[in-house]
Amino acid sequence: MSQKVRIAVLGASGYTGADLVRLALTHPNIEIVALSANAKAGQAMADVWPHFAHVPLPGLVRADEIDWAGIDAVFGCLPHAASAELLSTLIGPRIIDLSADFRLNDAQTYADWYGNEHPAPELLPDAIYGLTEFAADLLPAARIAACPGCYPTAALLALLPLFEAGLVGHERITINALSGVSGAGRSLKEANLFTEVAEAVHPYGIGRHRHMPEIEQELSKRANGPVTISFTPHLVPMNRGELETITVELMPGKTVADLRAALGHRYAAAPFVHLLPEGKGPSTRMVRGSNHCVMNVFEDRIPGRAIVIVAIDNLVKGSSGQAIQNMNLMFGLPETAGLLQAPLFP
Amino acid sequence: MSQKVRIAVLGASGYTGADLVRLALTHPNIEIVALSANAKAGQAMADVWPHFAHVPLPGLVRADEIDWAGIDAVFGCLPHAASAELLSTLIGPRIIDLSADFRLNDAQTYADWYGNEHPAPELLPDAIYGLTEFAADLLPAARIAACPGCYPTAALLALLPLFEAGLVGHERITINALSGVSGAGRSLKEANLFTEVAEAVHPYGIGRHRHMPEIEQELSKRANGPVTISFTPHLVPMNRGELETITVELMPGKTVADLRAALGHRYAAAPFVHLLPEGKGPSTRMVRGSNHCVMNVFEDRIPGRAIVIVAIDNLVKGSSGQAIQNMNLMFGLPETAGLLQAPLFP
Amino acid sequence: MSQKVRIAVLGASGYTGADLVRLALTHPNIEIVALSANAKAGQAMADVWPHFAHVPLPGLVRADEIDWAGIDAVFGCLPHAASAELLSTLIGPRIIDLSADFRLNDAQTYADWYGNEHPAPELLPDAIYGLTEFAADLLPAARIAACPGCYPTAALLALLPLFEAGLVGHERITINALSGVSGAGRSLKEANLFTEVAEAVHPYGIGRHRHMPEIEQELSKRANGPVTISFTPHLVPMNRGELETITVELMPGKTVADLRAALGHRYAAAPFVHLLPEGKGPSTRMVRGSNHCVMNVFEDRIPGRAIVIVAIDNLVKGSSGQAIQNMNLMFGLPETAGLLQAPLFP
Amino acid sequence: MSQKVRIAVLGASGYTGADLVRLALTHPNIEIVALSANAKAGQAMADVWPHFAHVPLPGLVRADEIDWAGIDAVFGCLPHAASAELLSTLIGPRIIDLSADFRLNDAQTYADWYGNEHPAPELLPDAIYGLTEFAADLLPAARIAACPGCYPTAALLALLPLFEAGLVGHERITINALSGVSGAGRSLKEANLFTEVAEAVHPYGIGRHRHMPEIEQELSKRANGPVTISFTPHLVPMNRGELETITVELMPGKTVADLRAALGHRYAAAPFVHLLPEGKGPSTRMVRGSNHCVMNVFEDRIPGRAIVIVAIDNLVKGSSGQAIQNMNLMFGLPETAGLLQAPLFP
Structure with a gap:
């Protein structure tokens, strides 16, 4: 040591x-x-x-x-x-x-x-x-x-175990992401001024963010062919933190419980990735300033789908x-x- | 007068x-x-x-x-x-x-x-x-x-014209919503304390928020049958403002331009609802404290889909x-x- | 009209x-x-x-x-x-x-x-x-x-009536000011980035802010000679609002009640300047986005002094x-x- | 160990x-x-x-x-x-x-x-x-x-060495303090709701905050008699952090440089208390989440006085x-x- x-x-x-x-x-x-x-x-x-x-x-x-x-x-x-x-x-x-x-x-x-x-x-x-x-x-x-990248880290930690276990379809993966402002760096852009960001929220890079090919590359490696995702990041008035809400389609016969079991099993020994107790929603305040990642899976109201939510500190x-x-x-x-x-x- | x-x-x-x-x-x-x-x-x-x-x-x-x-x-x-x-x-x-x-x-x-x-x-x-x-x-x-409700207001203003014009499918409407804290009211709950909300973001009411049946009711009236939606609201550290990012499936042959045209036509004379210029992303700062609503439509990277984004002040x-x-x-x-x-x- | x-x-x-x-x-x-x-x-x-x-x-x-x-x-x-x-x-x-x-x-x-x-x-x-x-x-x-200037507006609205009525001394006027970030304008400075300002507070222009001579000029016109003030502004993580906490020395025999009476009398017919009820502390949230100004006077624990507090929206x-x-x-x-x-x- | x-x-x-x-x-x-x-x-x-x-x-x-x-x-x-x-x-x-x-x-x-x-x-x-x-x-x-208490910690770290060295008068110590909301604890009070605090600033406990006797007790021990202070805390929309701007009167012949020298000497070996370089203003962002304290001394525009500024994380x-x-x-x-x-x- x-x-x-x-x-x-x-x-x-x-x-x-x-x-x-x-x-x-x-x-x-x-x-x-x-x-x-x-x-x-x-x-x-x-x-x-x-x-x-x-x-x-x-x-x-x-x-x-x-x-x-x-x-x-x-x-x-x-x-x-x-x-x-x-x-x-x-x-x-x-x-x-x-x-x-x-x-x-x-x-x-x-x-x-x-x-x-x-x-x-x-x-x-x-x-x-x-x-x-x-x-x-x-x-x-x-x-x-x-x-x-920060967005791929969260998305892949949540999705890769589900792909590996064959639990979710490879189509219509829809990722809505929220990020704190530190993700934009310290460069001088009007869009990053306090007065432009505070008390407001907005999407950016709609349909064409540079973190998309990276997510697709890693997901495709676990799929039977190329995976195309939907990804929309939003800027939120906070310094740090990133939360992704992902809708996925369940493979026939699979359930939210199966997804939770797969994530729980995959990360049982992982020191930094944590499946939350059933029903508990992830929040960026659970990980602020730390290397931890929290996630959970929920029933979607649309049958045959699930909502996977994951949070990290984007800078850690x-x-x-x-x-x-x-x-x-x-x-x-x-x-x-x-x-x-x-x-x-x- | x-x-x-x-x-x-x-x-x-x-x-x-x-x-x-x-x-x-x-x-x-x-x-x-x-x-x-x-x-x-x-x-x-x-x-x-x-x-x-x-x-x-x-x-x-x-x-x-x-x-x-x-x-x-x-x-x-x-x-x-x-x-x-x-x-x-x-x-x-x-x-x-x-x-x-x-x-x-x-x-x-x-x-x-x-x-x-x-x-x-x-x-x-x-x-x-x-x-x-x-x-x-x-x-x-x-x-x-x-x-x-505030969420239905934004969702329906964006979706109803698209349903009326037969441009989007009635399945897999996925709504991700972001709201300021005033939506939670002035009641004394730990979850609404400054220290619990500031510098953080989290989802709530996942898969079962009370505004869902209202959105479904109004959409169903314009569809050929019952519509079931996916809806996930998130709490964002700001006083006011609501933004919804909605993914929809295009009817065969329809394009983002068709959706924009339909919205532009529907609200041409509306004093408070505004289609933004092509490519411009809505933000809650465009409407803060006002009765205005701004919206726009974007290509999704997944073929055959579009992303509709809409912003209002939740209290106005x-x-x-x-x-x-x-x-x-x-x-x-x-x-x-x-x-x-x-x-x-x- | x-x-x-x-x-x-x-x-x-x-x-x-x-x-x-x-x-x-x-x-x-x-x-x-x-x-x-x-x-x-x-x-x-x-x-x-x-x-x-x-x-x-x-x-x-x-x-x-x-x-x-x-x-x-x-x-x-x-x-x-x-x-x-x-x-x-x-x-x-x-x-x-x-x-x-x-x-x-x-x-x-x-x-x-x-x-x-x-x-x-x-x-x-x-x-x-x-x-x-x-x-x-x-x-x-x-x-x-x-x-x-925004700081002089608040300071002078609070102090001029007290000077005019001969209620406070002209020495040791100490002004501590808090301002939202919009006061810094829309120019691209690292110090104005969201990430530099949010979740923090700091003083600036300590002892030499450009609004000082303006306050001194107007106070001096009502005094028997030149007035020198202490003034320390601080940047606070909010878009708008300005609050000044001013300590003054009472002329012999004068009381906080006298100061309140003088302000109440001076602004009795003023549509935008308001003396709050006794004991009620001004807050910038009382004036956000409006042309109003609220103020009040309080006993200082140090005998012979008073604390005058005043709030405005800096942009209005x-x-x-x-x-x-x-x-x-x-x-x-x-x-x-x-x-x-x-x-x-x- | x-x-x-x-x-x-x-x-x-x-x-x-x-x-x-x-x-x-x-x-x-x-x-x-x-x-x-x-x-x-x-x-x-x-x-x-x-x-x-x-x-x-x-x-x-x-x-x-x-x-x-x-x-x-x-x-x-x-x-x-x-x-x-x-x-x-x-x-x-x-x-x-x-x-x-x-x-x-x-x-x-x-x-x-x-x-x-x-x-x-x-x-x-x-x-x-x-x-x-x-x-x-x-x-x-x-x-x-x-x-x-949190306020006394900052005030005393800044003032005690100056009292010990006989550099400042014991009268007219005026402390303006700014605090993040965590100082109010997690109890359910309307005043602590996000919507009441965000985008606003206000004083509280004006002239009668419970941390006053504590500051006076410790200062009095180093003075020739009882010390009475002026103290006005303000609530600022941030989770953590505390900054105090203190005006003091210099003993005859003493200068800001003397005050800086005394603080520098007193804390030369202190692992957590730091005198900043000349002219550099303390900010709560310098200490967020840490046990550090930063301070500095500045010329006041009013002759014979100095401005001492000190910042800590109130929870640490x-x-x-x-x-x-x-x-x-x-x-x-x-x-x-x-x-x-x-x-x-x-």
Whole structure:
């Protein structure tokens, strides 16, 4: 337990990077060696992040100033394209990437959805899709763990066990998603101003959100062919949290009880994924600030269907927490190391 | 235009009653004669409502203290059952009821969903379902206008024109709804505390919300048989606002453009219901504090389906505003009288 | 009452401009003729403001495109310096300026606090300080009404009557102010992002906020010499609203009751300024979205002092509402025309 | 370090109790043995607290069901009066009380402010005032640690070093405080409903809040006589966080730099109290969810005065975190054990 993984965080000036640092600070096996943010290089983390005002941390540097010789693992918290471009030049550290660059197996699908050629298609075979609960076997030997998007994390944790057990149809999967504003990052857009978001709710990316191909890719792997989903995310006036309400069609003879049994069985030993007691609705306040995921299944009023509801903290299980969970397994540490904080409520 | 409708508001100590008073105060044709609230009778409105601290208003009385001789119209803002019980004893004033008591045509359906016998089934034939845009012909002669629930208001405004035009299937109507907290009323429940609601989102009434039979009743009237819907409401940390994201199946050969055309045509002359320009997503901030409703239609990624999104202010178009809109038509006033406030933003 | 004032709004793409348009839309004596926003000229208001999606309004133009011949009054909602620069070129319309440019009587004080030379010092003698309740005599003949800042509006409404009556000392006036985020405008600053503001509170402009000289100027006019105040504003996670808690020292023999009496007397006939009943604390929810101001006075535990608390909506009485109130008096209209909306709560 | 303190938490159904459990869960030296909540005895913590849905914890019992033989320390999270009544019957465990019962040294002052006779005045001499940074010498031997109220914690951390160093006058200490809603507890009051609190701010307990005598008691101990303060708390729409803006009068010849130097010196080795860099304003987002306290000093515009600003999380450093910090010192553990979580932001 005294082993320390020496890490660098690329893009430590974004919310994802900052939350990774927050979790790393109390992780018993992590030593934070380098923090990069090209546009803010030279500044102290305390200048960029008021909540680190009292925490000793390395200063922000440009990525090309990092001495990679002393780094065991690098967390990529950069925007897509920039991430693969930079990470493809590294030799040495194992990579946990939180961008979209290594999530899609197919470079053409990536280009179709992200609008740019993939910067490092040669690395795609080295990357495993790091939905930890479904990648535990692959992570110990992986060079690159591609951490899922926040929406896919919730959707796949809920749906994959149902697909694996053959309980639900592959058509008409309808996902309605609600997200806190931190999912939009810290960039300066009018749409993210307090006054634009508070006391209001609205959909965005209707019918064409970039997290869709990722969900479809992973679901298709468990189905008899390509799966097409409906997905509508909404922005909700809260900092953190993500909740998805998913309607599915039951295979003939299957029931809500069967779905609950499958999820309960699949996650019986999972430290972070929890099936709630029958009838209890998930809420994002059950997981705020933590790496936990809660879910449940309900009867739909339309016969032959069920409603699956799942909640995570988008910045933790949906991003930085899962990244550390992946690191833990890559380096032979306990899966829960550094991640057992209880949720913050209220 | 100088005619004044003399009104009484029953249940003026709830949010619905208070918002009705807010709108009535600047209505050119309303005189507020009596305000009741049995539990708070004897108090001034300013004591119960801080935002009326500076407004001269009649004091709160018990409902049985009201002299009905001088009242032209009564707005019922009482809980269900209590509402019909009281209103059934009145002779004289025309009734605009905001409770659930006169919405369902069938007393048995009412009993099934609300858990009590209907207090005045003999009045049901006198009540018209007051979704104003679909009741304009009936309101002038109506004795009782049963104002729709907030969720049904949004859902039906979006769906009825599509059903009427035969553009969408009657199966698999899936409604995901988001609501501000005022929809829960002013009653003291732990679930409504600031600390329980802020920075969180959660579903409730999953698969069995009382607004479902009302939506089904009105949709079924336009269909070839009974319609069963899926409906999942969620509580969002904001005071006001309601947004519904509805997936529908297109009839063969029909397109999103057809749906948009039908809505545009149906509401071309409607002062409060607006089809947004193509591609523009509705948001509750577009309607906050106003009687307006905005909607739009989008391609679903699943072929043969569409996503219809609609937003209202739950307390105005979803409740008190629509009630006044109904009163306007019942009394031969301009439909928009007293209701042209622009939304409050930010 | 059928007279229409034909208005132009300069800077209609900011929150102040938009709230002015919101109020003007239902004002019985206003015709909106032109709306300018240089950076967004050519766009429709509905594109810039989602809540005007369904409202017919003139499109945005550049200020130099406006035909001033047809304009009776111009509302300046531009940033300081830009405002005076533009307004100084206009001949014809009467000016209601919401910027800081005409508030300070002394061009040097202006330069000291705002960092630029005054663009039009020759106009300063033509401007009156438009705190409506204290400018009623001057407004009918005024060419330029300089609308007070939001913080000064609240502070001066509370303090001026106490100064006039000689009830409080001129030293150690300590003002703690709380403001909603709309006061920061719609500009893209990291500090205004939802995620930076929500679930947090912080002071800003400590000891050196630009609204200080304005408060001091007006207080000094009623005192025997220069008044220096302490003023600390704080940003609170809400869209609108401003509350100031002010500690004052009582003149010998004076009491809280004397202060209450003076305020009650001063505002007995004021339609928008209200002394609350004894013991009742002001709250911003009493005035949200309205032109009202509520205040009260309390015993301080430190003998010989009192606590004066005052609340307004920063965008209405603190900005656009007061501007219209000023216009009403400039044009001989009823002071309350277009401003009688009750507050929006919840 | 392997020593475990076996604890009981009385009143685990309140926010303070719950946050204590949250922190205890990851404390390396705490074993949670018993949790009481008389009104909810028999329920699981997961039923009472949704965020503990996935955490194994003892079930809630009545306080009189606890076997005290196995308890090393008891945390009292009960309302005042009830707390002392129960704790006075215990023999054995050391007591960390979070109620008001043991904070005031004088039973008569207690009775004057709390309205009831002190239930156990004989215990007052055994209690030390547990503002940890000023009680480190006394805690190791203390039988009862009376944890300060949240407001006094912030005020005293900021003011005591200034009093000790003789830098500020003892008169006209004016404290304006802002608090999140969790400070009001989980009890069902209309004033705590989301809809009453969101999008608004208001003062309460003006001139007579129960935390005043506590602040005065501790300040008076460092002064040449009784100190009387001005204190006005305000409720802000956020879950957690407390910020106090304090104006003080400088002793002749003293400067803001002297005050900063004194605070910097006093807390140089304090793990949780931090003087911010010159000019940087404290914000509650710097400490959310953590045991940290940040403060700073600024020039007031009124000569001879300074503005001291201090921020804490009211439930952590203002309550449960400080309680555990006290327990750490009482039991010879490192002061920071279990309390090093970085703040949660955004």
